[in-house]
Amino acid sequence: MSVDNKILLICDQEEIRNRIIQETLQSNDNVEINSSKEVKKEIGRIAPDVVIFVAPNNGSEVELIQYINNESQGFRTPVILFVTEEENFLQLRDVIRAGASDFFVFPDEFHQFNERFEKIQQVVKNQKESVEETAATSGKALKRGRGQVISFYSGKGGVGRTLLSSTFAQTLKFESTAEVLLIDLNLQFGGVETFLGIESNRSLADLKPVINELNENHIRNVSEKEPLSKLELLLSPQDAEAAESILDEHVTQLIRSCRRIFDFVIIDLPTEMNAKTYAVLEESDLIYYVMKLDTPSIRVYQHVDALFDRLGMDTTDRIQIVINEKERNNELNAKDLQEFIPLPVATEIRRDMKGVQGAVNKGVPLRQKVRERKIPLVAKDVRKWVSSKLK
Numbered sequence: 001m002s003v004d005n006k007i008l009l010i011c012d013q014e015e016i017r018n019r020i021i022q023e024t025l026q027s028n029d030n031v032e033i034n035s036s037k038e039v040k041k042e043i044g045r046i047a048p049d050v051v052i053f054v055a056p057n058n059g060s061e062v063e064l065i066q067y068i069n070n071e072s073q074g075f076r077t078p079v080i081l082f083v084t085e086e087e088n089f090l091q092l093r094d095v096i097r098a099g100a101s102d103f104f105v106f107p108d109e110f111h112q113f114n115e116r117f118e119k120i121q122q123v124v125k126n127q128k129e130s131v132e133e134t135a136a137t138s139g140k141a142l143k144r145g146r147g148q149v150i151s152f153y154s155g156k157g158g159v160g161r162t163l164l165s166s167t168f169a170q171t172l173k174f175e176s177t178a179e180v181l182l183i184d185l186n187l188q189f190g191g192v193e194t195f196l197g198i199e200s201n202r203s204l205a206d207l208k209p210v211i212n213e214l215n216e217n218h219i220r221n222v223s224e225k226e227p228l229s230k231l232e233l234l235l236s237p238q239d240a241e242a243a244e245s246i247l248d249e250h251v252t253q254l255i256r257s258c259r260r261i262f263d264f265v266i267i268d269l270p271t272e273m274n275a276k277t278y279a280v281l282e283e284s285d286l287i288y289y290v291m292k293l294d295t296p297s298i299r300v301y302q303h304v305d306a307l308f309d310r311l312g313m314d315t316t317d318r319i320q321i322v323i324n325e326k327e328r329n330n331e332l333n334a335k336d337l338q339e340f341i342p343l344p345v346a347t348e349i350r351r352d353m354k355g356v357q358g359a360v361n362k363g364v365p366l367r368q369k370v371r372e373r374k375i376p377l378v379a380k381d382v383r384k385w386v387s388s389k390l391k
């Protein structure tokens with residue numbers, strides 16, 4: 001399979017341009033060259049994998065790097081190598097913050113630049129190949145660009161949103177090659193860290209200073225990795241003040257940026273219907289409404305449904321019921337439920353006090369690795385559910 005990288009060289013100075021073309025790019029066919037003035041117009045069409053950006057004289061480098069990253073919607077964010085002729089710490093710090101991967105001071109670091117370029121070419125090529133191959137053979141690797149946003153909601157507390165969203169996200173990661181991010185939007189109290197056994201003082205509140213120009217580096221710098229599955233997590237600040245400082249529009253920006261980078265963005269929501277919850281539900285491709293098979297859950301759902309109506313939120317074809325804590329002696333069964341709630345039931349998860357509490361007490365997730373003989377019932381049910389989604 002031919003997966004040549006597309007390279008974009010942005011350079012206003014003839015001398016450096018010629019040197020890079022002759023010494024770095026001589027064996028590459030797929031190269032486009034732009035001046036810094038042309039980039040904005042051309043970047044969408046070119047959709048490069050690797051950008052070599054030589055500092056322009058007009059100080060527009062930070063803005064252009066941000067622009068390139070923002071415009072990468074629909075394709076993978078390119079790797080940007082920044083080249084400059086003068087060593088200026090503040091400039092270099094700013095371009096890295098804006099999203100450049102690396103910088104080189106010419107002519108002293110020309111050699112290192114060439115070596116790095118070759119390495120990056122290989123890494124990007126391998127990534128593209130593996131994504132295309134898995135997509136062709138298993139269909140499990142989804143196309144980059146517009147990941148699916150799935151939120152877990154319910155108007156009633158304590159029904160299992162946090163347990164199920166974290167297990168669902170971790171299982172997706174175990175069972176596929178997809179890039180998965182779990183976001184905890186219970187900004188005051190958090191929760192997902194409990195079920196995944198994570199301790200961290202990083203949180204999504206750390207993204208605030210860069211929220212208007214969010215790129216992949218920013219998100220990966222603030223996210224935690226669940227070490228067993230490599231699931232990425234944006235944790236809650238667990239702090240009322242920090243929670244308040246996150247504005248409603250930040251939430252929308254965050255989700256839009258995340259869906260460009262990840263194949264699945266899973267969001268654990270609080271019960272409270274405020275502007276942030278509303279924004280997430282509006283952005284979601286799929287809403288899993290979690291409930292138990294009992295009358296209080298049905299009653300609360302009916303209130304929520306009426307509220308959606310009043311708020312003018314259209315959830316047609318986007319909302320499904322997830323039945324949790326299923327037991328033999330439940331008041332109702334899934335069929336009875338349909339009489340009250342005419343929505344598809346995505347799955348039914350059994351109650352397993354022993355399995356869940358055992359894991360929580362040990363401070364570990366319900367699942368430890370891909371192939372495991374004995375896993376708690378809840379993890380088993382979630383695995384079945386996730387596998388059927390990936391088919």
Ligand SMILES: Nc1ncnc2c1ncn2[C@@H]1O[C@H](COP(=O)(O)OP(=O)(O)OP(=O)(O)O)[C@@H](O)[C@H]1O
Pocket residue numbers: 156157158159160161162163164186191270271324325326349350351352353356357360378
């Ligand atoms: N299928 C299940 N089997 C056993 N225990 C469960 C199951 N689902 C949830 N629980 C337990 O129920 C409690 C509530 O779950 P969880 O915190 O996930 O709910 P929530 O809807 O996120 O609640 P909150 O409103 O507090 O955010 C937890 O102690 C969890 O371990």
Ligand SMILES: [Mg+2]
Pocket residue numbers: 161162163186191
């Ligand atoms: Mg919760």
